[in-house]
Amino acid sequence: MKRSPKPLPIALLALILPSPASIHAQTRRTPTQSSHHQGATMPATPQETVIRRYYEECLNQNHLELIPEIFTPDIVFHAPTGDASGYAGVRQASDRVRALFPDHHFVVEDIVINGDKGAARWSMTATNTAPIAGVPPTGKPITNSAVIFYRFRDGKIAESWLQMDQVGIFRQIGVPLPGAQSAPAAH
Template identity: 45%
Template sequence: MKIDAFRLKSLPIAFSVAIGALALNSAAQQPAAHSMQGGGQMSNVDAHAATIHRLYEECLNQGRTDLLPELVTANVVNHTGSNEQRGLAAFEQGMQQVRAMYPDRHFTVDDVLANGDKGAARWTMVATNTVPILGVAPTGRQLTNHGVVFYRFEGVKIAEVWIQVDQLGVLRQIGVQIPGLPAKAGAER
């Protein structure tokens, strides 16, 4: 199947929001100890990294969206390319869309960086393609996707999110022919 640039731009918001919604390492892969400041309190940098880890492991992987108010501000802004969602309800809806699109998804955080009121994560998601993407029927095959997410914090809560996801990689895995790129090996339908 071939796809034009216009259709590529209109990739469902659920895909962009959901995938980017946030992804990090499981609690078992978190650093064993956080550096402490002064009176034994966790530094902001360590608290930000811990917030990111909880968001991905507990909310995205385990589906515990009830924990979002502990991790995200009420007026969180989620920037996804040309789209922007505001507020906790929209953020939670994005996560629910990811769960619906990829019920068996699992995020692994490959890297987490934090500095001042900013943080970043590079992640890998593995999931089975069980719903149509851009009108392409589900393949039933396992997909692997990669993304980078940048965060801004207010206190220890996430206040803003900027997401970059490898959408072309997913499209190629489901057999979409991208103009100017060779066909992906193993993507035949």
């Protein structure tokens, strides 16, 4: 007859399992810490710092004079709406975000760095106060999310590829999409 193993005494489990406080301490991050490994914090890499500066200082705080510190002069920015290049292209893309969403706020959710390549996942909250793709402004709050890949050269962003949830924005402002379920009505 096979016997089932005895359960471990609670006191022994307390020694083996981490406490909730220690789990929280392991997963907390500050803007200068990286999320390279789940549950671990590592010092920010120079590339991660550059990415965070772009979103926090350039976009959120509108310090576009920092563009030359963050991007190479020949930056190529690939986006679903078309490519832009050079400092002027980055400035135009940044100005376009501000024009479409004057109250925007970006939060960088994750960053992964591998050599001269990097990737970030961000979210942006804003209010739809300008026409988007010919749709009049609705005044509705929106949340957008995206992933963007980077190539670095000499410590600056030299190229990027943006993929964002444009369909999600259209759904949030009430654009009917063929074959898609309509967005739930706000209460």
